[in-house]
Amino acid sequence: MAALQLLVNGVALGAAYALVALGFVLVLNATSAVNFAQGDLVMAGGLLAVALAPLIPLPGIVLLPVVLVLMAALGLLLALAAYLPLRRRPPVSVFISTIAVGIILQNGAAILFGPEPRAAPPLFGDDTLHIAGLAVPEQSLAIVAVAGLLIGAQQWVFARTQLGRRLRATAQDPEMARACGVPVTAMILVTFAIGAACAGAAGLLLANRYFVTPTSGGDLILKAYIAVTVGGWGSVPGAVVGALLIALFEVGVSSVLSYPVALGALYLTLLAILVLRPQGLFGEAVRRRG
């Protein structure tokens, strides 16, 4: 029974991590650049929800669209300031420019909000449901449902719509896509917007149960990064699965030992994976572009 309880908690956490990793991998595929600010975007989304809550005294689910739109705008800004001027430079330039954006977001948030942990409103309610002897917080179910819905919507857009086809073409081969008439720059901007919106949603979902502080992005970018590495660099389903695995690992080990031990074990596992299977558990999806 305890194991089942942990599974519920792990899946809820994993669903939120999956959104973070998803945003990260989408940008990675579209630009072959690592967006190091992804974790800080999650933090920004969480604090945005905290700031909006007194203005819109309604459940979190109503805040969600507002957060998504505002975060998408922030993603566009990120692309304009830190990606587009550097697209012809080596990938490490974008890595550094997004580190810079992360620093600005993190310390800007510290100036605006102070260092205290804050909580966003729950999506629907704060109650705990008792289902077959399991204590399931309503928020956990809501996280899984909302994250599942958002990931599903993203998959549907990418698989079934003209926009999605153009986004995928851009991710696969930007030169070829441009030659075929796809507006590649616009598609990259859209990808950054979607990536930031994913991060913002994750921030809103996480900021209720796990709180949010200006420095919480550092941990999250590492987990997204690990999820994408474990799932196979560049693989979208791999990133989601990797995120779920990490969350289950974290919840499982924390329950037996402690959170710091879980985190330490996670990093050591990561190093072991890098040494033994650098292509990730399910194989690398993208090779370096020439």
Add this chain to the structure above:
Amino acid sequence: MKRCAAVAERSSPRVPLIAGALALLVYALAFASPYGLRVLTVAGVYALATFGFQIVFGLGGALSLAQGAFCGVGAYVTGILGSRYGLGFEATFPLSMLVPLLLALPVGLAVLRLESHYFALATLGIAQVLHLLAVNLPDLTGGSNGLAGVPAVVLFGWVVPRGLPMAGLVWGLVALGGLIGWRLARGRLGRSLTMLRDDPLAAGTLGLDVGRLRLTAFGISALFAGAAGALAVHTQRVVSPEVLEFPVMVSILTIAIVGGRGRMAGAVLGAVLLLHLPEWFRFLERGYLVVYGVALLATVVLAPDGLTGLLDRIAVCLFGRRQRTPVETREPPLPLDLPDGMTVEGLRKSFGGVLAVDDVSLDLRPGTITGLIGPNGSGKSTVINLLSGLERPDAGRVQLGGREVTGARADRLARAGLARSFQAAALPAGAGVLEAVAAARLAFDPDAKTAEAHAGWALGRLGIGELAAHSCDGLPAALRRRVELARALVRRPVVLLLDEPAAGLTDGEKADLAALLRDLAGEGMAILLVEHDMGFLLPLAGRVLCLDRGRVIYDGPAGGVRHDPVVAAAYLGRVASA
């Protein structure tokens, strides 16, 4: 403005360096308050840490996110040994450098051959584990409160007090560290690192062991970080988990980029500037890092060469380019006699079910020129990649100079006497011609100066000695090819693989090339020539192999290939009409 933009040669460092050092000295002696001295001391500590980062990241291109954490480890080693065990500076300082090195080596070994983004991730992971350990092992580290009562530096019985003496000690070590770093950067190590940062693939084919070089750079960065951490603790007299947090790393990264990637002077300039920035933005209090973020972003986007790069350009515009002192030229030694050339038997390679090379055997004897022809997609380039170690064969045997080298990495083959050219001449962007050719000798010569003397000889041999000071950028295609040939030639290879060397050359240039190749073969070199131009190849080659869909369909004298019906069929008559 255009003239100023193309900076090939860095301006003389001496005058601005001496002026800068004097200005710092005057400020420290005459104007600085005790607080100002403290800021200056901390700036020195950061400069020292950044020297190491300039080597691993600035020159080597490996984004280590553990540099801050290695500083923290150095700090904790001094803190723990000094405050708990009462050890003195003479013991704690070397140990503070040694422990980060011991941490760096196994991590480096594990991930240095991977793509660089994995290296960033792994080093970030190490940093997080170290921070966790510092917070969660209170018996050793004092937990989140850290350890107080770290003793001052004691040198030969003299307790170095805070203020001017400590600042002097730190800046003395900055001068020493900077000198060491500068010498490393200008020498063989620095040039090899730049080479592999800009083009790891080409670096391998020039004989540079990418993994070992990166490991060396990572180790050196850890030594510098440890020294900086130790000095930081002697300045603060306390150590807490803060030294292991990301802001330290962010500061080092910002200093390196704003100061100028790969430049030791940039590390000093960046450190002095950025450590004083928070003083000018006091109203932001602890949010001063926002300023770092903005400075970092602005530099990456607007001035990728950093402040030292800008100063260089200004100097070039004001005073013109410094004349390069002409190097003496020296003929590189011939390899020890390796009479066997290269022998290949039953080479096979498939890519995802497509057999690209199927049972290819060839024998490259010293003093012969062998031609390799075949229609597009017949596997010629794959054969060259297999022979030069860029791809690993699925089956087959390769011997070089009588030694078994099947499946060896490109750098090992290059050091064993193999040289190759690429279809599109891969010359490092922004480098001078002499530098680019000397880079091919870095794995062989004891120092950069010898490599340049040898490079001068190779340029002279190809009749382009006057190009030595020229930049590789903007060279016409024919000259680029010649520079690339010089890079192969300068190594005195036993076996030379040339991938379409005549493409795009005029008839006169082709005749020059043919004469040169004949000379080289006459000296005992074994040459494999991949070519489409039959008029160029056939008179030159003694033996010709023709590939079609990965298989050898003709292997015999060059004269017979035009009349071979199988070859003609493979080319759909193109050979016959050529």
